[in-house]
Amino acid sequence: MEIELSMAETEFFAESQLITIVPNFREDQIILLCGQFGPFRPSIPLDVPLWLAIFLKKQHKCQIVPPSWMDLEVLSNKVEVERKTEGFAEIDFHYLETSSMLLTHAQEDIKHKSVIGRLIQDLYDLRTAKIRDIIKELKPENSKLKLTNIAAIELQTLRRLLVCTFDTISQINRKEEQVEDEKNNENAAPQ
Amino acid sequence: MGLAEEVLELEAAVRREKACPEILMYESDLIESLIGQVESREKALRIDPITPEEQFRGLLYQMDLDRVKYLLSSYLRSRLVKIQAYALWVVRQDDVNFLSPQEIDFLTKYYSIKTNHFKKTFLLGLPNDLRSLESRKGQRVIEVSPQLDKHVFIKVIDDVGRVQTENSADIYLEKGDIFFIPYNLVKPLITEERKIDLV
Incomplete structure (x- = not known):
């Protein structure tokens, strides 16, 4: 069995880096294992992990600010x-x-x-x-x-x-x- | 260490374990703490969400949980692969404190299954003096042991300065540097001083 790091895993690690988003929804702070994020308020930018940003993007819930x-x-x-x-x-x-x-x-x-x-x-x-x-x-x-x-x-x-x-x-x-x-x-x- | 730092530390531990030729010290505190967190969160998530808002939050919790669970299993599995590969060697070590109790249990069972299988399939058919799985003095070593001179990629976390090498020019390790280098040259800087990480 191979344990060497794969390309997919490299992407996985990239996804835990923080990126700025501008949400268009209202939500209280959310306490995740990888950190506390929010509160989310429309038009107020904040930093979240990339995986979360992309999830919110797919739901049309935010705008991502490129690094x-x-x-x-x-x-x-x-x-x-x-x-x-x-x-x-x-x-x-x-x-x-x-x-x-x-x-x-x-x-x-x-x-x-x-x-x-x-x-x-x-x-x-x-x-x-x-x-x-x-x-x-x-x-x-x-x-x-x-x-x-x-x-x-x-x-x-x-x-x-x-x-x-x-x-x-x-x-x-x-x-x-x-x-x-x-x-x-x-x-x-x-x- | 806060929870978020623990998750970051686990990511680093996974990278380290995957790249390292030997089996590193089991990160017992880190792993036990995170397994505990994951279990209590899983319990909390079993309550069915009612409102769409709860559903949305539940989804986020689940994704976060899945990522940490993946890291945990990736860490443990990488170690098991190495334990299997070096089983004959690990069994002969005087000190196996680098393994967790569960890993020692796994190793013992794996070793007995493997040696039994070898005996049944071919060892008993060999002449008497070739049957032993232990390497004796003067004989070729038969067990696979970690190759400590294996090359690895390292990232320097903290200034180290000059590192002496046997047969070629010394190298200077400054914070942020990335090198491709034999593992045994910098081993204590990785395992003890933690000034270098494997990438």
């Missing part, structure tokens, strides 16, 4: 920075999951949604190219990689490849040592 990094200007700057920096530029750890969920379920709340979608894609492409470069530069003797600012989904795409590769290398090394040891033992044993 600040999903703003047109901020995002185009981000793409430029990403193009210029060598490592990964700083971005929300769950930027892909969050933006894809919002672009699917809260389209009408996102201004310039098609441009935003394209910019996210650009950003992802630039970052994936960097990941490909990292893979190309991999060497078996250098088994430590700095990946600061890599996002959750990008890490997922690397996980299996990197973990399998390096574990196989150390397995081969161990086998070699074992064979060496056995040889030495045989030689040491009296004939």
Whole structure:
């Protein structure tokens, strides 16, 4: 059985991040295991977990305020920075999951949604190219990689490849040592 | 720790357990507290809602509950998978305080079923000196043990500074950094000092 984190689970973790909504209904405070939210009053913004925001959205009970990094200007700057920096530029750890969920379920709340979608894609492409470069530069003797600012989904795409590769290398090394040891033992044993 | 922090801590525990090559210390306080909360809430939710408002609130409670239940079972199941994989090894450990009483119970039963099955299907057909499931000195180790040099992805929660490595350049771990690194290089920073988390 596989226990490795899946893409769906990565999305699950993204859903517990907080996001601002503007409700259009009235409801008292609600005490959930993951926190206390509300009271909900029409037109008064408040923060709730993303899963709750999307549920309310589906019921047409709120408007979702996209996170600040999903703003047109901020995002185009981000793409430029990403193009210029060598490592990964700083971005929300769950930027892909969050933006894809919002672009699917809260389209009408996102201004310039098609441009935003394209910019996210650009950003992802630039970052994936960097990941490909990292893979190309991999060497078996250098088994430590700095990946600061890599996002959750990008890490997922690397996980299996990197973990399998390096574990196989150390397995081969161990086998070699074992064979060496056995040889030495045989030689040491009296004939 | 407040309830909301406990849920966050459980999320981190699930990620940690899934990525970690060894079986980590059972988060007994955290898990028992959350199981208690989930059970009392489930009881409260059994009352049928009457008004649409109650129905709406009930739905929210249920979704929140389902998420925490998923995390709990995911945590426990990840551990069971590892206990099964390393059963022969865990049984031979002097100290199994990293397991919960229920997990020890599971391990004992699993071990006896597995060894009985091995005996019935092939061990009794082998020459006498090959029958033992225990590895003896000088022989190849037959049990699967956790590979502590397995590579993991880490996220630095608190500044650590320089970490020495055996055969290559030292690394510097600053808050927020993400590294791909052999587990045993940073193990105490994860399990004891909690300055690093697995992602």
